[in-house]
Amino acid sequence: xxxxxxxxxxxxxxxxxxxxxxxxxxxxxxxxxxxxxxxxxxxxxxxxxxxxxxxxxxxxxxxxxxxxxxxxxxxxxxxxxxxxxxxxxxxxxxxxxx
Numbered sequence: 001x002x003x004x005x006x007x008x009x010x011x012x013x014x015x016x017x018x019x020x021x022x023x024x025x026x027x028x029x030x031x032x033x034x035x036x037x038x039x040x041x042x043x044x045x046x047x048x049x050x051x052x053x054x055x056x057x058x059x060x061x062x063x064x065x066x067x068x069x070x071x072x073x074x075x076x077x078x079x080x081x082x083x084x085x086x087x088x089x090x091x092x093x094x095x096x097x098x
Contacts, residue, residue, distance in 0.1 A: 020075050025082040040076055041076045044069055
């Protein structure tokens, strides 16, 4: 198998992210799911307050951990925003309907 090109990998990652946001937004449609996602959005897997001492020069794993945490937060935030927008649009339709 040949190594995929950077464009191929980027396209696949974008597709995975879109799917994750859509699935996460679906979870947010229920009150229980939304509460779960709001708790998740407040959690952080990034080391803080000297929980682990990275030393004088932190290695790449700390940077990777921060990137992963940032992406998780961005996905949850996007899903919650999408759910809020859909609910707002549905409310406007109800307000306009006779």
